Amino acid sequence: MHRLTSAIALLFLSGLAFAGPAMDAGGAKQATNWHAIIMFLIFVAMTMGITYWAAGRTKSTADFYTAGGGITGFQNGLAIAGDYMSAATLLGLTAMAYTAGYDAYIYMLAFFAGWPIILFLMAERLRNLGRFTFADITSYRLDQGKVRTMAAISSLVVVVFYLIAQMVGAGQLIKLLFGLDYNIAIFVVGILMMVYVTLGGMVATTWVQIIKACMLLFGGTLTLLLAYVQFGFSLTELLTQAEALHKLGPKLMAPGSLLADPITAISLGLGLMFGTAGLPHILMRFFTVGNAKEARKSVLYASGFVGFFFNVIFLMGLCAIIIVGQNPEFFEGGVVGGKIIGGGNMVAMHLAKAVGGNMLLGFLAAVAFATILAVVSGLALAGASAISHDIYARVIRKGQATEKEEIRVSRFATIGLGMLAIVLGILFEKMNIAFMVGLAFGVAAAANFPVLILSMYWKGLTTRGALWGGYGGVISAVLFVLFSKSVWVDVLGNKAALFPYTQPALFAMPIAFIFAYIFSKSDTGPRSKLEKEAFEDQYVRAQTGFGASGASH
């Protein structure tokens, strides 16, 4: 039981990625689900229409990377919520509530609590200083070539690991939900993503996110309402029945084994909170709005939707204990309490079928597919911008590339990333890829976040400090994950883990901060003096937004 829950925990660490859902599903392929396929095709048709429209509006680099800064706070809030609420959130956390009860709710709070912090300490400065990528901010007053290269490398590490986790998850999920072949599913996701991003850039990606977020909120809420009405919308009634039925009994609503160890609990809390604040595709969303006002509103709306949805899916999981847990239709061989058909992650889908029939099931399945598509599109765009804007335009061409050239490179980069995602998705099909999400979050929290926050808040940060901090963070996060049980034992087959915890953040983050501090403090070169002086102007711009790149539309 403990193994199972910790596997689930690892899997959904991020709340964003869908890492290896069919691990316990036995890879069973379901009968072709026509309701789901038709609804998904409607979604594709709609988003293709939007992509066609967006393509006509995507002319400059600003259009391509940030939709010309013309997205409103409300739209961006929905899109951020879309980025943040993935198939893992819907399926994984419902499954976790179903099996582990209250623990799932603790996770949800950890996913949520990063948002207010991002709003209070980062949103305004991100918008005021950044243009296309977060490397614009870290390299603002530091050495463009070196610092951008570092930021682009750690962004790409995050993006690629995240993409693999999403692709493998997508293939397995689609196999389960739609009855499509794994490889076909991978190609469908990869190709659609390339079309959205190369043609429509950020405008299309944003609208795909918005539509998908609305579908997800609608589908989830409807399922909950239909389920909750069976308990007269009474939590007392729901909990009484759930505790009577669940094998945890009265412990259902008590903190369980997931966070029993304080170090793991705190490391997880740090990783989720600050990992979110270091994910390149989330940070990029702050540049799509016109000014700091709209950036703040984005977080207000995003956190409202995310918080609401977490509460919805937690209750969905509890309702499923009674509605799905007693229905032989959803168990293999009709044995209640046995193996759930399609594995634990199918609980939300079974609940939809139980309360809303095939129509609702099809709708939710289409939503899950759309969700994956939207998240990979956001990731691909973030990865492509690191290649084209940071590495190509700024480092290789030293700012001399024309917009046309830069956009062309970013389109090629998107296609490259799409093909890479397809190939890696197929290669990693049978592997336990749960660690990749942890790795992506670890790198985001330990490499991107420390350098980013120091560059905005600490005058003393120099190029040397940023490089040591950034590379120190990437390397230590990667090594901690490599030596932890999830890779060293589960993937590489060694006997015992060299690093006793599964969560790198508590250890890798201090390394990044300490390195950045020591190597900045000891940096007395002439360049470092100029860099510290340049902080003054950067500081005024960060505070007032004067000189910030505005909306081009």
Place this chain on the structure above:
Amino acid sequence: MSSVMYERMRVNPKFQKLVQERGRFAWTLSAIVLILFYGFFMLVAFNPGLLAQKISEGSMWPIGYTIELCLFVFFWLLTVVYVRKANGEFDDLTADLIKDAQKEKL
């Protein structure tokens, strides 16, 4: 030229006021979130039994669930409070500041 503008803004007392007040406000709210959040995680780690109890005799509402539900709502309300104040009062001050700096140019 923008460096000149930045210099003008920096010496304007309004800038100091903006930075200090908004900074204090943002850090206070952050501290509230961090203390409540990590305080709650400490409870989870060190006193899970308490969270499992019901809020009162005969009630089905567990203490842990109730606290967390309140935290969800409270954290979100804090974002509302911050956005209202930052987008209103502080942005007005910022606009003033930029206007002052631009006037000096003439």
